[in-house]
Amino acid sequence: MAKVTIDGQTIEVADGTTILQAARMVGPAVAPPAMCFYTNLKTSGGYCRTCIVEVSKGSDKDPRPMPKLVASCRTTVMDGMEVKNFSSEKVLDARKGVVEFLLLNHPLDCPICDQAGECHLQDLGYEHGSAKTRTDFERRTFEKISLGDKIQLHMTRCILCYRCVKVAEQITDGRVHGVMNRGDVSEISTYIEQAIENDFSGNIIDVCPVGALTDKTFRFKSRVWFTKPVNAHRNCDKCSGKTVIWYKGEEVTRVTGRKNQWGEVEEFICNTCRFDKKQTSDWTIEGPTAVSHQSVISANHYMKMVKPNELTLNNIKPIGMLTEGENK
Amino acid sequence: MSKKILLEHIDVPGIETLEVYRAKGGYASVEKALKTMTQDAIVEEVKKSGLRGRGGAGFPTGMKWSFLAKPEGVARYLVCNADESEPGTFKDRYLMEKIPHLLIEGMITSSFALGANTSYIYVRGEYFYIIKILEKAIDDAYKAGLLGQNILGTGYNLDLHVQAGAGAYICGEETALLESLEGKRGNPRIKPPFPAIAGLFACPTIVNNVETIAAVVPIVNNGGDWYAGIGIGKSTGTKLISASGHINKPGVYEIEMGITVEDFIYSEEYCGGIKNGKKLKAVVAGGSSVPILPADLILTTANGEKRLMSYESLADGGFATGTMLGSGGFIVMDETTNIVENLYTFARFYHHESCGQCSPCREGTGWMEKILHKILDGHGTLEDVDLLWEIQRKIEGNTICPLGDAAAWPVASAIRHFKTEFEEFVKNPSAFKKVKHYHNMHGLATA
Numbered sequence: 001m002a003k004v005t006i007d008g009q010t011i012e013v014a015d016g017t018t019i020l021q022a023a024r025m026v027g028p029a030v031a032p033p034a035m036c037f038y039t040n041l042k043t044s045g046g047y048c049r050t051c052i053v054e055v056s057k058g059s060d061k062d063p064r065p066m067p068k069l070v071a072s073c074r075t076t077v078m079d080g081m082e083v084k085n086f087s088s089e090k091v092l093d094a095r096k097g098v099v100e101f102l103l104l105n106h107p108l109d110c111p112i113c114d115q116a117g118e119c120h121l122q123d124l125g126y127e128h129g130s131a132k133t134r135t136d137f138e139r140r141t142f143e144k145i146s147l148g149d150k151i152q153l154h155m156t157r158c159i160l161c162y163r164c165v166k167v168a169e170q171i172t173d174g175r176v177h178g179v180m181n182r183g184d185v186s187e188i189s190t191y192i193e194q195a196i197e198n199d200f201s202g203n204i205i206d207v208c209p210v211g212a213l214t215d216k217t218f219r220f221k222s223r224v225w226f227t228k229p230v231n232a233h234r235n236c237d238k239c240s241g242k243t244v245i246w247y248k249g250e251e252v253t254r255v256t257g258r259k260n261q262w263g264e265v266e267e268f269i270c271n272t273c274r275f276d277k278k279q280t281s282d283w284t285i286e287g288p289t290a291v292s293h294q295s296v297i298s299a300n301h302y303m304k305m306v307k308p309n310e311l312t313l314n315n316i317k318p319i320g321m322l323t324e325g326e327n328k
Numbered sequence: 329m330s331k332k333i334l335l336e337h338i339d340v341p342g343i344e345t346l347e348v349y350r351a352k353g354g355y356a357s358v359e360k361a362l363k364t365m366t367q368d369a370i371v372e373e374v375k376k377s378g379l380r381g382r383g384g385a386g387f388p389t390g391m392k393w394s395f396l397a398k399p400e401g402v403a404r405y406l407v408c409n410a411d412e413s414e415p416g417t418f419k420d421r422y423l424m425e426k427i428p429h430l431l432i433e434g435m436i437t438s439s440f441a442l443g444a445n446t447s448y449i450y451v452r453g454e455y456f457y458i459i460k461i462l463e464k465a466i467d468d469a470y471k472a473g474l475l476g477q478n479i480l481g482t483g484y485n486l487d488l489h490v491q492a493g494a495g496a497y498i499c500g501e502e503t504a505l506l507e508s509l510e511g512k513r514g515n516p517r518i519k520p521p522f523p524a525i526a527g528l529f530a531c532p533t534i535v536n537n538v539e540t541i542a543a544v545v546p547i548v549n550n551g552g553d554w555y556a557g558i559g560i561g562k563s564t565g566t567k568l569i570s571a572s573g574h575i576n577k578p579g580v581y582e583i584e585m586g587i588t589v590e591d592f593i594y595s596e597e598y599c600g601g602i603k604n605g606k607k608l609k610a611v612v613a614g615g616s617s618v619p620i621l622p623a624d625l626i627l628t629t630a631n632g633e634k635r636l637m638s639y640e641s642l643a644d645g646g647f648a649t650g651t652m653l654g655s656g657g658f659i660v661m662d663e664t665t666n667i668v669e670n671l672y673t674f675a676r677f678y679h680h681e682s683c684g685q686c687s688p689c690r691e692g693t694g695w696m697e698k699i700l701h702k703i704l705d706g707h708g709t710l711e712d713v714d715l716l717w718e719i720q721r722k723i724e725g726n727t728i729c730p731l732g733d734a735a736a737w738p739v740a741s742a743i744r745h746f747k748t749e750f751e752e753f754v755k756n757p758s759a760f761k762k763v764k765h766y767h768n769m770h771g772l773a774t775a
Contacts (some may be wrong), residue, residue: 048686069725079694101690105691137695148723
């Protein structure tokens with residue numbers, strides 16, 4: 001076991017735990033944002049640099065601070081380690097830089113992007129980025145690529161987190177896509193436009209933090225905040241069958257894996273569940289999916305996760321109910 | 329004074345052949361090491377010699393070797409990093425081309441010291457003709473019983489392979505090199521684990537520069553103490569310097585560490601002074617990635633001492649007033665050099681060579697190049713110079729591998745020491761502008 005202190009909060013975790021995992025155990029108040037790390041994917045993380053933290057004390061044995069900021073997703077804790085995340089000016093400054101780099105060539109086409117509303121880059125930009133861009137150069141663009149009849153690749157939006165490559169490597173039978181080219185012209189692609197077709201390929205949509213990989217059966221059907229997520233399951237011989245189905249009115253618009261509070265899929269689901277089962281009769285409904293009150297999806301949701309306390313409730317006037325005096 | 333150790337026999341006709349090389353005392357270190365020394369004794373000698381990595385980082389070689397994990401029943405590898413791609417550096421090419429057996433000898437001795445039975449020389453792809461030279465030398469060594477099974481009847485086996493890179497600067501980073509050697513995309517690995525624990529094919533591996541491995545030969549022959557007696561302080565031995573730029577005698581020079589920079593630039597023995605009687609303006613002392621220094625700071629340190637050609641003296645003053653010995657790529661610039669234009673060349677290189685794995689380097693290098701291009705094109709503003717400073721600051725230290733730092737340092741140092749030049753360029757570009765349009769904005773390969 002190792003004792004680690006993150007932003008002043010101490011927790012004891014098993015040896016081999018990463019700083020990021022330990023911080024998540026403490027809670028969202030100290031957990032660094034992560035764009036490329038994915039708990040269920042081995043060797044993921046380390047690329048995007050958003051989760052960098054300052055290690056102000058290496059361990060009890062060797063108390064020297066680490067010379068550089070480290071990627072918390074790939075650095076394991078040591079007994080007595082002290083980590084600064086939100087309490088370090090250096091980290092916040094460097095992270096702001098990373099967000100700026102990630103957005104430098106991002107098209108910012110959120111108004112027409114299906115991921116808007118559940119996009120990690122939107123959240124990251126909102127929480128850690130600047131309001132204005134400092135670049136006036138033309139942004140990098142790529143041709144859209146169709147990866148078969150179910151998945152659309154929109155490389156222009158990609159932040160090269162490598163998650164989809166790891167899914168293909170670790171979850172599916174054979175990887176037919178990867179990163180081509182080098183530097184800022186590298187792109188996710190199949191070699192000579194091939195379709196990605198296997199039972200679990202749809203998971204690359206779920207792991208994509210941005211709108212680079214989207215579900216063709218759902219594209220342009222609805223903004224996500226107009227849909228209502230419901231936990232459901234079915235007997236499936238390929239996967240656990242535990243999913244979230246998204247309703248718009250009576251219609252099941254899409255099916256996804258169940259995500260935890262960090263936006264990571266708990267269990268990967270098969271393509272049959274994801275693409276072919278779009279009738280309520282296909283599913284056993286468990287109940288509404290818990291949606292964080294911070295999520296834009298909750299704005300239109302029937303169940304608020306966090307009730308406002310009474311004090312603030314008394315101070316807020318319900319919209320649409322004007323007092324008599326104001327009405328005049 | 330001139331001290332030749334690695335290049336002692338460089339002028340002997342036919343030194344590239346095995347016969348002449350052996351006649352001049354070649355392969356003595358192999359005989360000595362394999363027949364009279366234990367593995368630990370060799371490592372001890374290298375430690376005593378104070379030899380430091382010649383590829384650029386200057387990490388003590390003996391210490392690196394002692395980190396090598398030695399689990400039972402697991403193969404160990406020695407990999408020679410001959411992916412010499414740092415602009416301004418060409419010493420390894422010279423060594424391998426002119427005296428290939430020195431490297432082979434060093435590989436055999438070092439592999440024995442580390443207990444490796446298979447070793448690789450990873451050669452930069454553009455050095456295709458050197459690959460042929462090395463392969464010929466290796467063939468001859470096999471025939472002479474210096475490689476293969478039961479070397480010199482001692483029972484030690486070693487297979488040595490040459491692997492060509494495919495033309496990527498990033499593959500000079502040791503973990504990217506290992507990935508490439510394994511047949512994968514040459515992306516740097518995230519450390520830890522370090523190669524000494526899990527390197528090539530997940531086995532313990534040591535990666536050393538060509539010059540480092542070559543230096544093991546005289547160290548084994550003459551002892552670590554002898555080598556430690558050469559040079560100055562912790563910069564022991566000799567160093568190959570690739571001198572280029574506005575000097576009368578560009579080329580590869582072997583220097584004893586500790587000679588003054590002034591001596592190196594102006595003496596007839598080395599660079600022979602600045603070309604056409606011009607004045608010295610600036611020097612990039614250790615390959616394109618190390619900070620550029622103006623004439624006064626490269627000749628004397630900030631506290632007025634003469635600057636020496638050594639790891640410590642060149643680094644004196646930190647990055648504020650110092651630089652690094654790096655790989656020894658010594659680029660000299662005279663008063664006609666335009667620092668902004670020069671910086672653009674460097675920035676374009678690092679943009680082109682970024683592997684694209686981590687975001688600060690992937691996006692930042694291209695951004696810096698675009699801003700410099702804008703300045704050169706006459707559309708720059710004073711804010712652009714400040715922005716450049718900001719970008720390099722956000723890249724440095726925040727990337728997976730040192731390429732990010734290598735891209736940031738030239739920008740930082742150029743602005744630090746030559747800010748007025750940037751400002752003048754921005755205010756009156758037509759006075760400086762020579763080339764109207766720079767192409768290859770996006771780093772795409774051009775024919």
